Amino acid sequence: MDNVLEKQRSAHEDIERLEQAIVDQYMEDAKTHREKLYNEHVVDKFLTRIADKSEYLHELYQDKDGLRQSEMEALSGSTEFSEFYERLKVIKEHHRKYPNETVEPAEMEFIYLSQKKEENDYEELEKKFSGEESTGRYLDLNELHSMYINLKGVKKLDYLQYLSEFDDFVTVYPKSIKTTEEYKHYLNQLFQYLYGFFRRSKPLYDIAALEEEALPEFNQQWEQGKVPGWDVDTSNQGLFCPACQKQFSKQTVFDAHLTAKKHIKAQKKLEEQKDAPAEGTVENIVGGKDDKRKAIAWRERLIIKYAEALADFREETKSNVERKQALTDKERILEQEQEVVEFVDQDSDDEDDEKIYNPLKLPLGWDGKPIPYWLYKLHGLGVEYPCEICGNYVYMGRKAFDKHFQEWRHAQGMRSLGIPNTRQFHEITKIDDVLALYQKQKKEGSSAEAKADVVEEYEDAEGNVYNKKTYEDLKRQGIL
Template sequence: MDNILEKQRAVHEDLERLEQAIVDQYMDDAKTHREKLYNEHVVDKFLTRIADKSAYLSDLYQDKNGLRNSEMDALTGSSEFSEFYERLKVIKEHHRNYPNETVEPPEMEYIHLTQKKDEEDFQELENMFSGEESLGRYLDLNTLHTLYINLKGVKKLDYLQYLSEFDHFDTNYPKTIKTTEEYKTYINQLFDYLHSFFRRAKPLYNITELEDEALDEFNRQWASGQVKGWEQVDTKNEELFCPACQKQFSKKTVYDAHLTAKKHIKAQKKLEEEQGTKSSIVAVKDDKRKMIAWKERLIAKYAEALADFREESKSNVERKQALTDKERLLEQEEEKVELVDQDSEDEDDEKIYNPLKLPLGWDGKPIPYWLYKLHGLGVEYPCEICGNYVYMGRKAFDKHFQEWRHAHGMRCLGIPNTRQFHEITKIDDAYALYEKQKKEGISEEVRADTIEEYEDGEGNVYNKKTYEDLKRQGIL
């Protein structure tokens, strides 16, 4: 039936079913990151439908056309029985015209979304992310980093530094380029990517509330001239800025010469036709600068909310930089195998009893306590060079000196990660030993033949000189 009261009842029913579907979705025991993200996207779709139906229901209750009041009068007036039989006649007529029409219960629309998910259900989710993003775990700013390094006058940063400082608009981006088209294109693409990543990786985050709070703060600071990077505009730069061409010039002579160019005359004429007066040109210039500053503020707010993703992305880039090509290929294969195992294995519902917090073995159960004590896994070995990372057990501690985290820490200190620095975990001790080696005249280049190590096919390790001698003799 198409009367107002029936429409309201149907919308209320849909809202209750949507709320129950959200509860069922949260009751689903998502074990992997992919399943959790999929559930969040499904809940986000349900919430969007709830918002749309609630807006429609509000319009029905407002009854701007007065149809609801007229229906209520007809149902409660003197002709209520005739109105009832008239509606019953419409229902019978419909079933007489469509006697074999199949009816699907309304709840079936939501039940299939809370059932066990197949691989096809995740295909749409995986298509949302690039390979570098790894299903929303990391940021992929490689394309934007390329745009950044092509900007004129910016501080040149490698990709790892760019991940840390892409939102430092008051230090890394000079004011002279902030009115150029290249910078405007870069800012728009950076904003679009972060906004899109927010919607894909954190679909349930209230991004509208974040933007509203940022807008109120930005308007107050802009009115008082306290926006970072835009506090004071140099008078000289103001005089050398062309609002028609939206271009900043560095010299007065170049600015005067461009005023007679055909391109400038055409742009000036077009701008004056659109705005009409000279004062409006200044207003347009201010509005464009305010829009750029507003985009910068939003990007900074997005970066602040995505701080965890940024740190994870930096750690991932550092780790990959320390891997060889062979190790990267092995890692990709292991990720595929791990993903298949996570999807195919049926985990036990009962919790594992592990009161001593012992490490888990290959079978997913705690290792024996005697083995835990034998390997000293309860002993902590902190390493200041690795950022005060704590290694559990002597075996893991000895192994970490040749791993990427320690190698990166030594590289940041400017010290070669050689065998002589094995067992050194303090930064001061590492600097002291390095200074002692330099005073004694021991250099890395001179001792390269004895320090650089090679491994044969059987796993035996030799220094460079011994390895080349054995290979030359045909022993290896």
């Protein structure tokens, strides 16, 4: 029946069934990590539906159009019997018109969901995570680490150090780069990943409460100029230009820049933003739409709070990375001699069914289990490739060895030798060999240093590749 009271009754019934479904979901004995995570995602969907139904009920109870009040008066007034028989007539006509219409009980939806869980192999859940994340057990910051390495002026950290210090915005990230577009892009990507990992690995965690708790403290510290990494000299607060986002040290310099074309253009743009502010932006949330620095600092504070809440995941990730990278000689010999790897069945009834038997310390695959030994041998992951230029760092496997020539460690070693890291020096790992080749190139007049503008390649945000000279010219003109 299409009336307000029936809609309210139906919504209340749906909410009660969803609450019972949540109870049934928690009553199931989930033993493995994957089963527990699956249950949390299902409960999260139920809670979202309850919130939507409750909002719908709230609108019905408000009765802005007065339909509910008129129905109540019709059912409780002098015409209550005529109203009753009129509605009964509508029901009979509907069943007379559709005599064989099948009706599925509302509880069947949850019965199907339970059966689906028994038959499903959790493929949809595993698709939400990368292989490195191992169904929500570990963080996967490899891509963000690459973005961090490409930032100018930051400390060069390896992946393990980055896992420990990526949220240290005081010492790791210089204040001079915090207003650059590259840093803002990196910060947004880091924030979005941590937020998304929260939603995937801890769907029932109340992120909104965490943010609401952190906001008052942040606003108070910002007003006092005591936000770590953004300390403000209160004596020069009047010399800050919100349009240009610059802090000036002298009054004369501040007054002189007010007549510059760049400041006038920035001031006009700032006034336009004030007239039409974008709703839901980070600037409006923290109350700092006139100060972009505050929005960046607030995003840093959120990342710190997320990292604190994900401390257990971070420690597990660090342990996993150390286990895969730091193998002793004894373990490598054992890996070469042992060719059979036994696994513990994840679906067994044992309490320790999530522990995997991995005596060879093989790398983990996309499913969180050690890769087969034949695959380990095929890719040569047990073969060591030392590089003297990288400080005698040892790379495991040919793939990692080939990749390291473009990474920061090798580039820094070449830079310390005063030699450009060009393709002519790839595959060379001895310092004497690199120096000899460089001297030979200088004698032959084909020094890579003289051709650095042509040999070195740069890539823009759209994937276009230019040589160094062309890239710098385009960037200087503002085309890139």
